Amino acid sequence: MSxxxxxxxxxxxxxxxxxxxxxxxxxxxxxxxxxGVMSLSDYSIIGETTWLGLENYRRMLADPFxxxxxxxxxxxxxxxxxxxxxxxxxxxxxxxxxxRTVKLFRTFFYIPVVSSTVATAxxxxxxxxxxHGLFNVVLGWFGINGPAWLYDxxxxxxxxxxxxxxxxxxxxxxxxxxxxxxxxQELVDAARVDGANAWQRFRHITVPALSRTTFLVSTLLxxxxxxxxxxxxxLTKGGPGNSTLTIVYYIYNKGFDRLEMGYASAMSLVLFVxxxxxSLVNARLSDPAGRRA
Amino acid sequence: xxxxxxxxxxxxxxxxxxxxxxxWLVATAVLSVSTIAPLxxxxxxxxxxxxxxxxxxxxxxxxxxxIQNYLDVFSTVxxxxxxxxxLVIAVxxxxxNVFFGALAGYALAKLRFPGRTAVFGVxxxxxxxxxxxxxxxxxxxxxxxxxxxxxxxxxxxxIGLINSYAAVLVPYAAGPFAIFFMRQFFASLPDELxxxxxxxxxxxxxxxxxxxxxxxxxxxxxxxxxxxxxxxNTFLWxxxxxxxxxxxxxxVGLAGFVNNYETAYGPLMAGxxxxxxxxxxxxxxxxxxxxxxxxxxxxx
Numbered sequence: 001m002s003x004x005x006x007x008x009x010x011x012x013x014x015x016x017x018x019x020x021x022x023x024x025x026x027x028x029x030x031x032x033x034x035x036g037v038m039s040l041s042d043y044s045i046i047g048e049t050t051w052l053g054l055e056n057y058r059r060m061l062a063d064p065f066x067x068x069x070x071x072x073x074x075x076x077x078x079x080x081x082x083x084x085x086x087x088x089x090x091x092x093x094x095x096x097x098x099x100r101t102v103k104l105f106r107t108f109f110y111i112p113v114v115s116s117t118v119a120t121a122x123x124x125x126x127x128x129x130x131x132h133g134l135f136n137v138v139l140g141w142f143g144i145n146g147p148a149w150l151y152d153x154x155x156x157x158x159x160x161x162x163x164x165x166x167x168x169x170x171x172x173x174x175x176x177x178x179x180x181x182x183x184x185q186e187l188v189d190a191a192r193v194d195g196a197n198a199w200q201r202f203r204h205i206t207v208p209a210l211s212r213t214t215f216l217v218s219t220l221l222x223x224x225x226x227x228x229x230x231x232x233x234x235l236t237k238g239g240p241g242n243s244t245l246t247i248v249y250y251i252y253n254k255g256f257d258r259l260e261m262g263y264a265s266a267m268s269l270v271l272f273v274x275x276x277x278x279s280l281v282n283a284r285l286s287d288p289a290g291r292r293a
Numbered sequence: 294x295x296x297x298x299x300x301x302x303x304x305x306x307x308x309x310x311x312x313x314x315x316x317w318l319v320a321t322a323v324l325s326v327s328t329i330a331p332l333x334x335x336x337x338x339x340x341x342x343x344x345x346x347x348x349x350x351x352x353x354x355x356x357x358x359x360i361q362n363y364l365d366v367f368s369t370v371x372x373x374x375x376x377x378x379x380l381v382i383a384v385x386x387x388x389x390n391v392f393f394g395a396l397a398g399y400a401l402a403k404l405r406f407p408g409r410t411a412v413f414g415v416x417x418x419x420x421x422x423x424x425x426x427x428x429x430x431x432x433x434x435x436x437x438x439x440x441x442x443x444x445x446x447x448x449x450x451x452i453g454l455i456n457s458y459a460a461v462l463v464p465y466a467a468g469p470f471a472i473f474f475m476r477q478f479f480a481s482l483p484d485e486l487x488x489x490x491x492x493x494x495x496x497x498x499x500x501x502x503x504x505x506x507x508x509x510x511x512x513x514x515x516x517x518x519x520x521x522x523x524x525x526n527t528f529l530w531x532x533x534x535x536x537x538x539x540x541x542x543x544x545v546g547l548a549g550f551v552n553n554y555e556t557a558y559g560p561l562m563a564g565x566x567x568x569x570x571x572x573x574x575x576x577x578x579x580x581x582x583x584x585x586x587x588x589x590x591x592x593x
Contacts, residue, residue, distance in 0.1 A: 013406030031430030
């Protein structure tokens with residue numbers, strides 16, 4: 001510790017990070033602890049607060065809407081994550097070549113990412129219009145009578161999944177394109193010489209070489225999927241018949257519409273634990289050998 | 294798959310490679326149409342008079358183009374005001390994140406002080422925490438902020454920072470992403486630059502602003518653009534803390550449109566175009582940096 005200015009550096013170091021540290025404490029650390037405390041009460045900003053112990057958690061187990069929201073969120077995740085992963089990887093594979101047009105296509109694929117979820121949702125609100133929307137008009141050309149999409153409880157969630165994949169795959173495509181740079185070309189060429197076909201090369205060289213990227217992208221997708229809100233809020237308000245009521249939407253409803261902030265906090269903590277567990281399981285699945293970051 | 298042989302020398306274009314090339318073109322063209330067509334259609338709809346929107350929904354060029362939809366957007370709700378609110382939030386958020394992100398990222402990469410590794414680890418880990426967990430308590434913290442918005446010293450009596458720009462700007466003024474992103478940039482610069490200046494007696498803040506900061510200009514630009522976009526597009530938090538009609542953002546206003554207009558697609562699409570223009574313009578001018586930034590932040 002006898003370097004010149006060691007003391008000076010220590011003071012400066014803490015001064016430089018002071019603002020982020022204070023913000024971290026006030027807007028993350030304190031809120032997490034507070035959420036834990038509130039989840040044991042019926043806190044609602046106005047009026048008396050009583051301690052409920054674990055009552056909020058017990059209530060959740062018996063709350064049919066909590067289970068509907070949970071089921072919808074899982075349905076969304078199960079459709080959105082694989083579809084998002086495949087679209088991102090597929091488009092990255094398409095663009096992983098040297099051609100003048102690649103940059104242009106990359107821009108085209110990325111453009112939906114730039115717009116806000118609200119803007120893409122309003123665009124899709126129009127696209128999915130049962131009579132005049134582009135979707136059903138095009139389906140009509142092929143003699144298919146398209147569903148009412150957002151007005152049909154069987155199709156509304158699927159429509160939201162499609163919209164979310166469309167809006168987001170460009171960003172993950174860029175991450176995959178970065179990952180593809182790390183696939184050893186000598187190996188691919190050698191396999192080709194040995195007579196491996198395109199699928200075999202993809203399956204046995206590209207996929208293993210991409211395992212870290214796949215892990216990263218699938219984690220990002222899972223975390224986003226469990227927190228889906230904007231699309232459901234703008235497009236369907238959770239309907240029709242609660243078919244797009246997601247867990248974050250339900251928490252928002254309980255917390256800020258009904259001011260049942262204690263109950264909403266309890267649900268948000270449960271969601272946190274679920275996301276954590278699913279991320280850990282995903283880490284195991286994506287990387288069985290245990291090599292990580 | 295069609296990743297065939299970009300680098301293998303090809304003596305002649307075989308039938309097979311032509312087929313692959315054609316398939317590639319078809320696949321990329323279909324994907325491009327699927328991402329671009331909805332946007333073009335949105336633009337077309339926004340210039341159609343009310344009668345034409347539904348009757349000739351598929352026409353890309355309106356037979357009687359009009360800017361009436363845009364005028365409607367601004368006359369029925371204070372959309373101009375929303376626009377200014379969104380600008381303040383997006384620009385303000387970009388400035389604070391660039392400044393504090395650079396300062397903290399620099400300290401975590403280049404200064405030695407006790408607790409550095411722990412602080413970095415905690416910041417990094419905090420990126421994993423879903424925002425929904427802190428939503429309600431953060432709302433309460435802002436609402437009971439002492440001496441603001443009619444509150445007394447104990448934070449009681451008023452609405453605190455709710456319905457002020459600060460409610461969106463302050464909690465997210467120095468996000469962990471900004472710090473992490475800038476730390477990576479500073480870490481790649483040599484330590485010797487600072488050591489030399491330190492021996493010459495330069496202060497730490499001076500070393501940061503005069504020597505290291507100018508070298509990370511491209512990183513600052515990327516971070517500024519990404520945080521501007523994030524700030525412009527953010528929805529849930531402004532929806533919660535800015536509910537005074539004069540404080541609403543473009544995104545919150547647009548979401549309200551869907552309920553109020555329902556089937557008036559002309560004005561709705563005009564609002565969508567206006568809400569997307571700032572981020573699209575920034576993207577088209579700076580796309581090289583954005584694409585680099587997104588790709589590298591995912592990799593490291």
